[in-house]
Amino acid sequence: MQALFAYERSGAELAVGEKLLNQSLNRIYDLYIHQLSLLVEIHSFAKQQIEDGKTKRMPTEEDLNPNLRFIENRVLVQLENHPQLSVHISARKINWVEHIELIRRIFTAFKESPEYQEYMSAEAPTYKDERRIIYKLYEDYILANEHLQSIFEEKSMLWMNDFEQVSEMVVRTISDFKKDVDFGGPLPAMYKDEEEDKAFVRDLFRKTATNNLVYQGMIEEKLVNWDLDRIASTDILLMKMAVSEFINISSIPTKVTMNEYIEISKEYSTPKSKVFINGILDKLLFDLKEQGKIKKMGKGLIGN
Numbered sequence: 001m002q003a004l005f006a007y008e009r010s011g012a013e014l015a016v017g018e019k020l021l022n023q024s025l026n027r028i029y030d031l032y033i034h035q036l037s038l039l040v041e042i043h044s045f046a047k048q049q050i051e052d053g054k055t056k057r058m059p060t061e062e063d064l065n066p067n068l069r070f071i072e073n074r075v076l077v078q079l080e081n082h083p084q085l086s087v088h089i090s091a092r093k094i095n096w097v098e099h100i101e102l103i104r105r106i107f108t109a110f111k112e113s114p115e116y117q118e119y120m121s122a123e124a125p126t127y128k129d130e131r132r133i134i135y136k137l138y139e140d141y142i143l144a145n146e147h148l149q150s151i152f153e154e155k156s157m158l159w160m161n162d163f164e165q166v167s168e169m170v171v172r173t174i175s176d177f178k179k180d181v182d183f184g185g186p187l188p189a190m191y192k193d194e195e196e197d198k199a200f201v202r203d204l205f206r207k208t209a210t211n212n213l214v215y216q217g218m219i220e221e222k223l224v225n226w227d228l229d230r231i232a233s234t235d236i237l238l239m240k241m242a243v244s245e246f247i248n249i250s251s252i253p254t255k256v257t258m259n260e261y262i263e264i265s266k267e268y269s270t271p272k273s274k275v276f277i278n279g280i281l282d283k284l285l286f287d288l289k290e291q292g293k294i295k296k297m298g299k300g301l302i303g304n
Contacts, residue, residue, distance in 0.1 A: 001264065002158065004208055005237055014209055021205055024158055029190045031152065031159050031166045033088045036079060036173070036187075038142060039134065040089075041096045043076040045103045069120050073130045075177060078184035085187060102147055110141045127179035134174055143167055200249065208244040215240040222283045234269045235277055242281050246288055250297045254285055
């Protein structure tokens, strides 16, 4: 949606718009790796604090005999030693040296939390306990940090739109880690089925872009007592994409298409958009079926 929105307003060639779309998709995985790397960086910072405490001129008993529970947290150790993650971090040249003060503030605030204190003082924690405290660190002290959000926004303006999706990926990654599996388990790939998913993205972008005026005309015909100029441009674009998906993507049921674009409208458009979009798409879908333009293939898709 964002790529098509930018393409329509830029007047660029289709190939240029498609290239920017692919770059945008790849950046989503970059954000995912950046967020995982931040957990690794906080772990490293915690270990360095312990080492610095031991070398103080007048170390305290706590400095000399520190509580190692956090730095020995098995989830963090798995992330630190994860070969896939290390390769991704290296390939992207991710480095948090310039933001060490941010790391310090995040960890300091986290250390003062009652959840951290309870974790550090409890009897031998289970792997589930270790994972739970990492959720706490990530969700309440990393995701909620406004300075960090600004840093990510500077790296890519589109990242803030991807933030929720990527945070779900990070949480799911930690949830899928197993204590008795080397490095916790594999990191999820960018695509579930790379060939199929890339083809879907490419076809939806191309078909929507090249049939822009055709789909707009179809929508205008259904706008009884509505002025096109007064309708949110996002709503129009979402309906064009839905029509394109109805006609050109044979593997996706029409009900799924309807639901997906209505959900997207809740996130990006006006409060009334979902009702408006649902009504127009219902009318368009009825006409397309009458004209025989809906051809869905696959198990359970005929007539959907």
